[in-house]
Amino acid sequence: MILPQEIIRRKRDGAGLSEAEIGAIVAGVADGTLADAQVGAFAMAAWLNGLDTAETVALTRAMTASGETLTWTGLDGPVLDKHSTGGVGDKVSLILAPLLAACGAYVPMISGRGLGHTGGTLDKLEAIPGYDATPDLARFQRVVAEAGTAIIGQTAELAPADRRLYAVRDVTATVESVPLITASILSKKLAAGLDALVMDVKVGNGAFADNLDMARELAGSIVQIAAGAELPAIAHLTDMNQVLGRTAGNALEVVETIDFLAGEAREPRLEAVVLTLARTLLELGGIAADIEGALASGAAAERFQAMVAALGGPADLLDRPAAYLPHAPVRRPVPAPRSGVLAAISTRDIGLLIVAIGGGRRRPDDVIDPRVGLADVLSLGAAVEAGEAIATVHAADEASAQAAVARYGELVMISDTPPPPAPVVVERIAP
Numbered sequence: 001m002i003l004p005q006e007i008i009r010r011k012r013d014g015a016g017l018s019e020a021e022i023g024a025i026v027a028g029v030a031d032g033t034l035a036d037a038q039v040g041a042f043a044m045a046a047w048l049n050g051l052d053t054a055e056t057v058a059l060t061r062a063m064t065a066s067g068e069t070l071t072w073t074g075l076d077g078p079v080l081d082k083h084s085t086g087g088v089g090d091k092v093s094l095i096l097a098p099l100l101a102a103c104g105a106y107v108p109m110i111s112g113r114g115l116g117h118t119g120g121t122l123d124k125l126e127a128i129p130g131y132d133a134t135p136d137l138a139r140f141q142r143v144v145a146e147a148g149t150a151i152i153g154q155t156a157e158l159a160p161a162d163r164r165l166y167a168v169r170d171v172t173a174t175v176e177s178v179p180l181i182t183a184s185i186l187s188k189k190l191a192a193g194l195d196a197l198v199m200d201v202k203v204g205n206g207a208f209a210d211n212l213d214m215a216r217e218l219a220g221s222i223v224q225i226a227a228g229a230e231l232p233a234i235a236h237l238t239d240m241n242q243v244l245g246r247t248a249g250n251a252l253e254v255v256e257t258i259d260f261l262a263g264e265a266r267e268p269r270l271e272a273v274v275l276t277l278a279r280t281l282l283e284l285g286g287i288a289a290d291i292e293g294a295l296a297s298g299a300a301a302e303r304f305q306a307m308v309a310a311l312g313g314p315a316d317l318l319d320r321p322a323a324y325l326p327h328a329p330v331r332r333p334v335p336a337p338r339s340g341v342l343a344a345i346s347t348r349d350i351g352l353l354i355v356a357i358g359g360g361r362r363r364p365d366d367v368i369d370p371r372v373g374l375a376d377v378l379s380l381g382a383a384v385e386a387g388e389a390i391a392t393v394h395a396a397d398e399a400s401a402q403a404a405v406a407r408y409g410e411l412v413m414i415s416d417t418p419p420p421p422a423p424v425v426v427e428r429i430a431p
Contacts, residue, residue, distance in 0.1 A: 002021060002024060004024065004025060004028055004033075004034055004038055004042075005038065007021045007024060007025055007042075008025075008038060008041050008042050008045055011042065011045040011046060011049060012041075012045040012048075012049070014049045016052060016054075016055060017051075017055055017058075018058075019054075019058040019062075022055060022058040022059050022062055023058070023062045025042055026059065026062035026063055026066055026161045027062075027066070027161075029066075029161040029164050029165055030066040030067075030160045030161035030164070036168060039164065039165060039168045040168050040172040040174070043165065043168060043169050043172055043174040043177075043180065044172060044173075044174055046174070046177060046179060046180055047173075047174040047176075047177040047180065050177075050178075050179060051179035051180075051183075053224070053225070053228075055179065056179040056182055056183055056221070056225055057225060057228055057229075059179070059180075059183040059187075060182065060183040060186045060187050060190070060225055060229065061229070062161070063159050063161045063162045063165075063183060063184075063187035064159060064186075064187045064190045064191050066159060066160050066161035066162070066187075067156070067157045067158050067159050067160045067161075067191060068137065068157040068158060068191070069158075069190070069191045069192075069193060070108065070137065070141065070158075070191065070192055070193040071193050072106065072108075072141075072144075072193050074145070075106050075145065076104075077104045077105050077106055077285070077287065078105055078106070078195040078196065078284075078285035078286065078287065079105070079106050079107075079108060079192075079193060079194050079195045080100055080105045080106070080107055080194065080195060080196050080197075080198075080281045080282075080284065080285050081107055081108065081109055081110075081189060081192060081194050081196075081197055081198075081281075082096055082097075082109070082197070082198045082199075082200060082277055082281060083185050083188075083189065083197065083198075083199055083200065084199075084200040084201075084202065085181065085185075085199075085200070085201050085202050085207065085208055085209065085218065086118030086119075086120075086202060086207070086208060087118055087119075087202040087206050087207055087240040087244055087347075087351075088117070088118065088119065088206045088240070088243050088244070088248050088347050088348075088350050088351040088354075089119070089243035089244040089245045089246075089247060089248035089253065089374075089377070090118070090119065090202070090240075090244050091121075091124060091244075091245060091247075091253040091254075091256060091257050091270075092200060092244070092270070092273055092274055092277065093109060093111060093121045093151060094121065094124060094125070094151070094253070094254070094257040094304070095257055095260050095261060095270075095274050095300075096274055096277055096278060097109050097149040097151055097303075097304075097307075098148070098149055098261065098300045098301070098302075098303035098304035098307060099274065099278055099291065099294055099295065099300040099303075100148075100149065100278060100281060100282070101147065101148025101149040101300075101303040101307075102148070102294040102299035102300040102302070102303050103278070103282055103287055103289035103290075103291060103294050104287050104289055105148070105281070105282065105285055105287060106144055106145070106148055106149070107144070107148065107149035107150075107151075108140065108141075108144045108149070108150060108192045108193070108194075109121075109149065109150070109151040109152070109192075110152060110153070110154060110158060110159075110188040110189070110191070110192050111151055111152070111153060112153065112154075112166060113153070113361075114170075114355075114360045114361060114368070117206075117348050117349075117351030117352045117355065117360070118208075118351055119248065119249075119250065119253065119351070119354070119359075119360065121151060122151075122152075122153045123250050123360075123368055123370070124250045124251075124253050124254055124257075125151060125254070126250070126370070127250040127251035127254050127325060127326065127370035128254060128308060128313045128314070128317060128324065128325065129313065129314065129324050130312040130313045130314065131308060131311055131312055131313040132152075132311045132312040133151075133152055133153045133311075134152060134153050134154075134155050135150075135152060135155070135311060136155065136157075137155060137157055137158070139311075140152055140155070142310075143307060143310040143311060146306070146310060147303060147306035147307045147310050148303050148306075148307075149303060149307050150307055150310070150311060151307065152311075154166075154188060158188065158191045158192070159187045159188050159191045161187075162183070162184050162187045162188060165180075165184070166184055169184075170361070171362075171363060175208060176208045176209075178214075178217055178218050178221050179221070181208070181218060182218070182221045182222050182225050183225075185199075185222060186222065186225055186226055186229065186231070189226075189231065190229055190231060194231060195232070195284075195285060196231070196232045196233065196281060196284035196285055197226060197231055197232070197233040197284075198233070198234055198235070198236065198277050198280045198281045198284070199219060199222050199223070199233060199234070199235035199236070200235075200236055200238055200273065200277055201215050201218050201219040201222075201235050201236065201237050201238070201429075202215070202237075202238055202239075202240035203215035203237050203238070203239065203240060203426060204239050204240040204241035204242075204347065205240070205241050205346060205347050205348055206240040206241065206242070206243070206347025206348050206350065206351060207240035207347075207348075210348075212237070212426070212427075215237045215426075216237070216427070216429065219235035219236075219237060219429040220235075220429060222235060223235050223429055223430065223431050224431070227431045232284050233284075233431070234280050234284065234428065234429070234430045234431075235428070235429040235430075236276060236277060236280065236425055236426075236427070236428050236429070237425075237426040237427040237428075237429070238273050238276075238424055238425055238426060239269070239422055239423065239424045239425075239426055240347060241344075241345070241347060241380070241422065242345050242347055242379060242380050243345075243347065243350060243374070243377045244267075244269060244270055244273065245267045245269070245270040245377075246265070246267050246375065246376060246377050247373065247374060247375050247377065248350065248351070248354055248359075248373050248374045248377065249354055249359045249370075249371075249372055249373010249374055249375075249394060250359060250368065250370040250373065251325045251326050251327075251370045251371055251373075252373045252374070252375050252394060253373070254321070254325055255321055255325060257304070258301075258304075258317070258318055258321050260274075261295070261298075261300055261301035261304055261318070262298075262301055262318060263295070263296065263298075267379075269379065269424040272424045272425055273424055273425065275291060275292075276425045278291050279291065280428075301318055304318070305317060305318045325370075326370050326371045327371060327394075328371040328372050328373075328394035328395055328396060329371075329396065329397070330393075330394070330395045330396065330397060330398055330400075330401040331392055331393065331394050331395075331401075332392070332393045332395070332401045332402065332404075332405050333376075333389035333391075333392050333393075333405075334389060334390050334391045334392070334393060334405050334408045334409060335386075335387045335388065335389065335390070335405075335409070336384040336385065336386055336387060336388045336389075336390050336414060337386070337409050337412075337414065338386050338414050339384065339385045339386045339414075340383070340384065340414040340415050340416050341381060341382070341383050341384070341414065341415055341416070341417065341418045341419075342378055342379070342380050342381065342382045342383075342384060342390065342412060342413075342414055343380065343413045343414060343415040343417070343418065343419045344380065344412070344413040344419065345380065345411060345412045345413070346411040346412075349407075349411050350374070350408070350411060353404055353407050353408060353411070354372065354373050354374065356400075356403075356404070356407075357369075357372045357373075357393075357395050357396070357400045357401075357403075357404050358372050358396055358400070359372045359373050369396055371394060371396065372394050372395055372396055372400075373394050374391050374392065374393060374394070374408075375391070375392045375394060376389060376391055376392040377390075377391045378390045378391065380419050380422075381418045381419060381421075384414065390408075390412060391408055393405050393408065
């Protein structure tokens with residue numbers, strides 16, 4: 001038996017690890033025999049020295065095999081899913097999953113919590129009273145079969161090694177590792193028994209991949225490793241140089257999701273990402289469907305409501321969201337510091353601002369305040385007058401509201417000329 005500290009030392013010193021060595025590390029992560037310090041040390045060694053293709057495949061397979069894997073029988077459509085590398089205001093999963101279900105697919109989506117400066121899909125859903133984000137596998141499969149989709153977190157049964165490693169990476173500055181991200185994503189997706197996957201790889205100053213080269217590297221890694229595991233996958237690079245949509249913060253993003261599905265308001269950049277990913281997944285799944293029609297008819301909204309109710313949330317959430325979703329007691333506008341055009345924003349720092357006022361975690365055991373965040377966020381290129389609101393802070397108290405207002409004003413640049421036009425869907429990467 002090789003001591004875990006010796007395996008960690010070898011990776012620390014730049015050596016390649018065998019499948020057996022990686023398997024030993026993953027087993028220790030899953031069964032708790034590795035201390036948090038050792039898990040963090042392994043993650044840092046992998047972050048510093050990288051993992052090659054064989055190591056990444058071995059890590060992915062070992063984490064997939066650390067728990068149960070799902071099989072789907074009796075469904076009349078393909079089992080599809082999407083994963084995003086994370087951003088600020090990214091509520092695409094909440095919209096896309098029910099939309100795909102309304103088009104005839106089944107979407108068993110295993111999602112994560114906030115990681116670093118980015119928001120987490122599960123944290124958003126847990127803003128809904130009663131929503132069970134960690135049901136047992138039997139209930140998960142039943143909801144997928146009945147509602148067409150269920151968005152849940154990693155249960156104790158599915159990829160338990162990744163669940164623990166994911167939490168440790170969040171607080172040890174080891175998030176931005178292409179092999180670790182690849183293995184984390186694909187271990188969950190392979191455990192879910194998918195027929196096809198689309199990756200939404202964010203790129204920009206609010207993404208883990210802050211430049212095109214890194215985004216292409218990550219997208220290529222995921223597509224390559226997925227192909228090796230016989231999972232059809234295509235990646236899209238999408239822009240994260242600004243908040244996606246008009247909100248950032250857990251309950252606020254659920255409200256925006258409901259407005260989108262109900263046709264009340266659809267921010268154009270958010271809509272473009274949703275429709276692009278939907279078309280790609282339906283293509284991979286062999287489904288010819290009227291995506292816009294599924295939205296316009298309310299079929300996608302019905303699937304979202306069915307999922308929420310089946311997982312313990314209110315049966316009339318879409319009709320009365322204000323009655324159920326928590327509201328921040330303090331709301332303060334962020335005034336434009338001068339007249340001009342909103343030319344740039346430090347999106348990563350916006351995410352950290354939300355963490356600072358309680359909307360994210362500094363430590364794994366921190367309790368999130370689902371009420372706080374940002375609403376009415378103006379997009380780049382918007383013309384503003386001095387003093388006009390460029391966003392609205394939702395906070396738990398006056399002190400944090402004022403601090404957030406001041407900080408937001410420091411993170412935007414207003415100029416006399418608009419920024420150059422930038423597409424929200426940047427690139428498509430296929431095997």
